[in-house]
Amino acid sequence: MDRSRTPFSHEPHEGRPADADRDAAPRPDMSGATPRTLAIDEARAMARRIFEARRTVFSELAK
Numbered sequence: 001m002d003r004s005r006t007p008f009s010h011e012p013h014e015g016r017p018a019d020a021d022r023d024a025a026p027r028p029d030m031s032g033a034t035p036r037t038l039a040i041d042e043a044r045a046m047a048r049r050i051f052e053a054r055r056t057v058f059s060e061l062a063k
Contacts, residue, residue: 033041
């Protein structure tokens with residue numbers, strides 16, 4: 001009997017090895033940041049820059 005396969009092991013998905021999905025998952029870097037949290041931080045920084053630019057423009061127009 002092949003002990004590498006148990007009733008609880010994941011069967012290959014679409015011809016890929018069972019570990020392919022797990023290995024393809026994003027891994028956090030050493031700081032604990034994931035691609036999702038990095039993207040959120042980048043979006044917040046961009047929104048902050050846009051807000052500051054709009055505030056500057058409107059304050060100049062108000063003069």
